[in-house]
Amino acid sequence: MASTKKGQIALISVHGDPAVKIGKEEAGGQNVYVRQVGEALAKQGWQVDMFTRRTEPTQEAIVEHSPGCRTVRLMAGPQKFVGRNKLFEYLPEFMEAFLSFQQQADVVYPLVHTNYWLSSWVGMELRKHQPIKQIHTYHSLGAVKYQAVTTVPLIASTRLAVEKTCLETVDCVVATSPQERDHMRSLVSTKGNVEIIPCGTDIQRFGAIDRPIARQQLGLSPDTKVVLYVGRFDPRKGIETLVRAVNHPEVRQHSDFKLMIAGGSRPGHSDGEERDRIEGIVNELGLGDRTEFLGRLDHTQLPTYYAAADVCVVPSHYEPFGLVAIEAMASGTPVVASDVGGLQFTVVPEETGLLAPAQDEDAFAFAISRILADPTWRDQLGKASRQRVESCFSWDGVAAQLGDLYLSHLDPLHGKLLSASVS
Numbered sequence: 001m002a003s004t005k006k007g008q009i010a011l012i013s014v015h016g017d018p019a020v021k022i023g024k025e026e027a028g029g030q031n032v033y034v035r036q037v038g039e040a041l042a043k044q045g046w047q048v049d050m051f052t053r054r055t056e057p058t059q060e061a062i063v064e065h066s067p068g069c070r071t072v073r074l075m076a077g078p079q080k081f082v083g084r085n086k087l088f089e090y091l092p093e094f095m096e097a098f099l100s101f102q103q104q105a106d107v108v109y110p111l112v113h114t115n116y117w118l119s120s121w122v123g124m125e126l127r128k129h130q131p132i133k134q135i136h137t138y139h140s141l142g143a144v145k146y147q148a149v150t151t152v153p154l155i156a157s158t159r160l161a162v163e164k165t166c167l168e169t170v171d172c173v174v175a176t177s178p179q180e181r182d183h184m185r186s187l188v189s190t191k192g193n194v195e196i197i198p199c200g201t202d203i204q205r206f207g208a209i210d211r212p213i214a215r216q217q218l219g220l221s222p223d224t225k226v227v228l229y230v231g232r233f234d235p236r237k238g239i240e241t242l243v244r245a246v247n248h249p250e251v252r253q254h255s256d257f258k259l260m261i262a263g264g265s266r267p268g269h270s271d272g273e274e275r276d277r278i279e280g281i282v283n284e285l286g287l288g289d290r291t292e293f294l295g296r297l298d299h300t301q302l303p304t305y306y307a308a309a310d311v312c313v314v315p316s317h318y319e320p321f322g323l324v325a326i327e328a329m330a331s332g333t334p335v336v337a338s339d340v341g342g343l344q345f346t347v348v349p350e351e352t353g354l355l356a357p358a359q360d361e362d363a364f365a366f367a368i369s370r371i372l373a374d375p376t377w378r379d380q381l382g383k384a385s386r387q388r389v390e391s392c393f394s395w396d397g398v399a400a401q402l403g404d405l406y407l408s409h410l411d412p413l414h415g416k417l418l419s420a421s422v423s
């Protein structure tokens, strides 16, 4: 793609390394977002450095992804995995490492795009040291998350305070859906600038293969009814609701149905309590021979699974955006999702898929069985899904919107021109 040089910017993602493999505990949508936004911005002429924390001594300090886009791993805290609720104490070290990197590289970033509340703190501290514009994406809001959990972590009050200061003081917060913006306004603060720019997906990769070929490659018969889950093993992802839903008679009546679960590790390589818990429920319900745990799949493998499926289910208790939904939709597969957060934005009920109340296994069973029972309707929903993603959720489109937002803050004249052209 032709590009004009637009400037050098930093994306900060302290706990979501854009260069790691996705699908295991704590590596999910944020890692994908930062990496894809970074690469798409670089194609559009930005020089993008993505900063994260080094979590293993053997990791490369700098990973070059494509011309103009690299990941820089900074030393902050122990060189091992540390859960996000335990990272706050290492942020001053992260900021010092960022400042040293700037000095060594002889660069002063004019703009930083921070991701998740931990990075927002780093950005806000940086602003005390140098004139730097800060754009922020939350990825998840403490105010929403803590409503839904029984035990609130010790870090909660710090997180809530940082998220409020961030919304009220940074140059602009990016909400990835109108629902996320509404939550910011009702639960965090009515002050501060918010722009809605969605997440995106790779529309060339997802959608490159059609159902019959995908099924052939996976050894699935054309008649098997395939229900797919893709994502991390985390109780808030609602995998239990899905497993219990497929056990309902409406779904089980399809004598040849299969539940495929992608994410985490393969059987025998447990990566956490949730993985074991879900496998326990599958066995208890006698679904063991109908269920396949695929382990973590990467973005070269996933398009085949999405395309092969009759329906992709996103049963999360809450989802600020939910990349999996648009990946499935881009692949022409309808989505049954929880009627929450960003999923209410991406999935259009009865047009591209169906929404069901979160944690309501009866409603999920009913929605899944409606799609399984009617392949012609499934195909119509799938076609409309693909069209919706093409027009609203390509990474190139998302990066162009983010680039315009950056320019409007770096160069106020550009902002005026932009607002004149849309009015």
Ligand code: UDP
Pocket: 022, 023, 027, 028, 029, 030, 032, 230, 231, 232, 262, 263, 264, 295, 296, 297, 298, 299, 302, 321, 322, 323, 324, 325, 327
């Ligand atoms: N993912 C993956 N391999 C897997 C499971 C998940 O690459 O085995 C990716 C998935 O394709 C998506 C991301 O992880 O891009 C999950 O993002 P989402 O926003 O759905 O959920 P999050 O993990 O942010 O809660």
